[in-house]
Amino acid sequence: MSDTDALNLPKSSLPRIVIVGGGFGGVALAKKLSKKEVQVVLLDKNNYHTFQPLLYQVSTGGLEPDSIAYPIRKILQDYNNFFFRLAEVQSVAPESKTIITNIGELGYDYLVIAAGSTTNFFGNTAIEANGMAMKTIPQSLNLRSLILENFEQALLTDDLHERDALMNFVIVGGGPTGVELAGALAEIKKGILPKDYPDLDTRRAQINLVQSGDRILKGMSDNASKKAEEFLESLGVHIWKNTRVTSYDGKTADTKTELKFEAATLVWAAGVKGVPIGGLDAEEFLVRGNRLKVNEFNQILGQDAIFAVGDIACMQTEDTPHGHPMMAQPAIQQGRNLGDNLLRLVRKEPMQPFIYKDKGSMATVGRNKAVVDMKNYRFQGVFAWFVWMFVHLFFLIGFRNRVVVFVNWVYNYVRFDREARLIIRPYQRDYSLFKDQKTL
Amino acid sequence: MSDTDALNLPKSSLPRIVIVGGGFGGVALAKKLSKKEVQVVLLDKNNYHTFQPLLYQVSTGGLEPDSIAYPIRKILQDYNNFFFRLAEVQSVAPESKTIITNIGELGYDYLVIAAGSTTNFFGNTAIEANGMAMKTIPQSLNLRSLILENFEQALLTDDLHERDALMNFVIVGGGPTGVELAGALAEIKKGILPKDYPDLDTRRAQINLVQSGDRILKGMSDNASKKAEEFLESLGVHIWKNTRVTSYDGKTADTKTELKFEAATLVWAAGVKGVPIGGLDAEEFLVRGNRLKVNEFNQILGQDAIFAVGDIACMQTEDTPHGHPMMAQPAIQQGRNLGDNLLRLVRKEPMQPFIYKDKGSMATVGRNKAVVDMKNYRFQGVFAWFVWMFVHLFFLIGFRNRVVVFVNWVYNYVRFDREARLIIRPYQRDYSLFKDQKTL
The missing domain is CATH 3.50.50.60 (FAD/NAD(P)-binding domain)
Known part of the structure; x- marks a missing residue:
């Protein structure tokens, strides 16, 4: 035309x-x-906006993906002269x-x-091929499926060594994403796995958080780092500082030192x-x-x-x-x-330079456990956790999403539960590396 | 061991x-x-129970898939001597x-x-290969993606004939599934498409419901069938009775008569x-x-x-x-x-025969429009619609699912909206059949 x-x-x-x-x-x-x-x-x-800060909750069954995604066309509905193309x-x-x-x-x-x-895998093709990323909704759903499939698979082997590897999670990167994912997995281990898998000794499941530097949350204050470490350790997460993962073949994660992890899951959140x-x-x-x-x-x-x-x-x-x-x-x-x-x-007027207003940063570790750094206030614990929730609800786009996320959080909090533990699209993991096992 | x-x-x-x-x-x-x-x-x-009666709402963006699925392990948590295997x-x-x-x-x-x-495609391999089914959550999500992708694709063609085909939906089967899907699509056409696609003449979108017999909802009373037809027609759905779709190549649906549909989407809900x-x-x-x-x-x-x-x-x-x-x-x-x-x-006691208590059946067409047949009562309209919602909430498994579904329904009702119109996993439709178009 x-x-x-x-x-x-x-x-x-x-x-x-x-x-x-x-x-x-x-x-x-x-x-x-x-x-x-x-x-x-x-x-x-994509035809949707992704609220990336909550992707880890999708991966760990706390939220449904649809409530942290928002149709872009809906955002633009009330705008004039706007056009969207996929x-x-x-x-x-x-x-x-x-x-x-x-x-x-x-x-x-x-x-x-x-x-x-x-x-950013920094050119490490082995880790890119065998590790999991968590930057998009499909990736988060793949991780959700893999976590659940690992436990189903662990039920099927008699070999304790293999079973441990299937229940071993290595999270590389001690930034907010790694910290939040590690905390959520630790809470699942404690609150959900024993009930869901009565015939599996899920106490042997391990969550390892690996950080190349000498502290986690290095973008935040020393206080926040220290408190986040305490929180994670109280939840049973193993923190490995000054440790650099160099390779992962889908079964063994090597580091620069003698340390190795035998694990069916490696999440790369290191860049x-x-x-x-x-x-x-x-x-x-x-x-x-x-x-x-x-x-x-x-x-x-x-x-x-x-x-x-x-x-x-x-x-x-x-x-x-x-x-x-x-x-x-x-x-x-x-x-x-x-x-x-x-x-x-x-309008042919001069532009104004950008001035960044640092509103601070925050990370949540788990139930009642978060750390917040603001310009003049730094606090950790229950109040920080409430602030974290409020801020995330506030920045979430869409009234319906806010209500649904809020309902989920209240439910999860009151019931110590996360019900979206669904394998809707299986992640086609190759379990043959873990030999002597029946295939799932 | x-x-x-x-x-x-x-x-x-x-x-x-x-x-x-x-x-x-x-x-x-x-x-x-x-x-x-x-x-x-x-x-x-699957590791989840599917509430199939609401799959059509997943396909049409009214509900997120996670709220009509429920983890089987969660159902069995409180049972003794129960084991689940995927x-x-x-x-x-x-x-x-x-x-x-x-x-x-x-x-x-x-x-x-x-x-x-x-x-049941009744052995028709062409329809099975090119049509969409809606019996599982992944299938419903594929249909959701396809519906949305069709409109994005329709934006890209100048050929009116092709554009119409991309916006043409053929639903085969006049049972509850077909009726409910047709009604939901008609409401989307009316309430959402004009706002989401201001640069597309979405009035030309068509919803065709094709039924081989002489009435829709043939498992229900004549009254229910008649009223459902009225409801659908008031929403702009074209109902084709005594019409049997014989083939579909991904572009043209043939029937036993001269009638043909040029349509990018055919949903098979006929058995x-x-x-x-x-x-x-x-x-x-x-x-x-x-x-x-x-x-x-x-x-x-x-x-x-x-x-x-x-x-x-x-x-x-x-x-x-x-x-x-x-x-x-x-x-x-x-x-x-x-x-x-x-x-x-x-206990070595004699078994008791099964006696079916027919509690009636129901179908919803859209906002304030449903039909209910109970043993002694038959009613249609607003009250039937409330009964339909109440019954579906009641039979849904899980408190969280009920609350989330309820929140979504209230929101959708008040706002005339369906926000889960997200293409999370694209459906890889071959649009090359619709020639002269740029590929999406």
Whole structure:
């Protein structure tokens, strides 16, 4: 039809802003552009926004995946001049102001790359092939299935050594993700496994948290680290500091020292990196961790019309020589600031630099156990745990999601339970490595 | 270990009852055997019980899958002498009182086959290969993905004919499943599509309900059928009676007459059949629809120690010459009666015959629109809709599931919305049949 453009978008005299990615940064930006004199096209390879901080609860049966995902089209419903396309972006051609996607090409006046981050295996292909990641909902569901399948499998072997390996969990990375997953698994071991598997000695299940540095939660205060370690140890988690996992073949995890883990499950939560986009020369535009160098306006250096926000953007300032932390808050704040700046650009006004307001960070270990670092307050324990829950409910998108998550949390708390322990799509683990076993 | 049996089950002097299937029948039976002088082994290929009557709400984004599934191990937690194994049963060897599964062999004293039913394509391989079924949670999620993907795909074509085909839904089978799915799709078309796809003329989306007989809901009263038709038509569903779909190649559904449907989606809800188990000779034991012939004690004819309940059992009585309806109620009632009978057998007392109490049947079409047939009361409309909801909440297993489903229903009702419209695992539909389109 003549009145439409590439990807069947209506032609418009308004400047077109293309946003790649519907995560925290992309959505915060979109919100700012609602009902303004711009046409906005949001692209994402999923039709939903993922609330990544709660993925570990999906993996451990505490929440259903649908309550931490939110349809992007629903977010955009009330916005004017907004268009969504389910697409994977392949590359950008800055000279022609065009991006190339799997569904076709699309011109832009301004392009915002908010594609987020993915798991960084630092080139270790063995760990990538045999370990589990937990950055997306399908990955979290795979991990949920694997955890449950391991116990079903453990029931079938007479060999104690193999059974122990099936019930051994190695979590690499002592950041919030690793800490929260380890804590949740420890609570499952204590509260659920003995009831679910009366014919299996689940006391022998082990949760190992492996950290290359000398403390966990290294982005937080010493106090928080220390308290989180205490909490984890009180739950029975084994913490291995100054330990670096070097390889994993699906059965044995090797470390730099003599230490080895025989385990059917290794979760890699030891690093993230930007998601590369073709067309932007790595030498010129990328810094450590595949992130795009941006100036104080989130503008990619040397590119007037291309911006990046969130995990994928690296704004090197005096306070942040390696860029801002790859977390929700910087993404949201950058998205908002960029939204205002793009409108200023359209109006030919000068842009305002981004100033990060550090609202602090937090991690939860388990029931009544969390650590919170705020600018002027640091606290741990029950109150921190309530603050953690309140903040997460607050940032969750959608009223229904909040209510459902709240209902689940109340239920889980009162009943010491997690009912979403369902293997809906089995994870096709190769158990033949664990020989002498019947196959499941 | 010497104190365990096959599948690592503890040896016991108690008689062992093996139940195949954790559906309505298997679970109702298990409940009766709790804390009795028997060892019970429940086998299922999933680790969860599925509440099948609400699968259509998963497909249409009204409910999350996790809230209509319930972990079988959780159901059995409070029972004594109960063991669950995640296993697929391959065959039975009645002479040695053994069943063969994918994880090994298992002896039994009494065997109960409660394996349920699967979609019956009546040998039509084209429809089986290209159509969608909706009997399991993964199938329902595939359908949910496909429905959403179709609209994303429809956005990308300029060809009106192709776009219409992508937005055309053919539901074959006018039973409760077909009626409920058609109604839900019609409500989505009306309430959600125009907001989610402002750049697509979703008024052109079509929902076709095709029924081979001369009325829909033929298991219900004439009144119910008539009213359900009225309800569906008021929602804009096209009902095609006396129409038999003969083939579907993924694009065109042919019928016995000149009528054809060009549609990217065909849902086959036109029949179910028992799930065959090896080792029981078809000639001798099976009747129409792959069901096992049973006597009034749900005992397989000629087999003292093998029983069948639910969809897979066909008890031919004067009132039910073709067996009981393949629905939840007969399965639950048969499971309960058989539970009592097995305990009688163990105590060497005579068994009591099964007497079916028909509690009526019901179907919902949409918001405030349902039809209910009870023995002495028949009613349609708002009150029927409330009764339908209450009954479904009542039979759902698990307090958390009930609360979450209730919250979703209230939300969906108040907001005219269904938020679980998420493509978590894309359904890999081949859209190349719809030529001239960009691929998604």
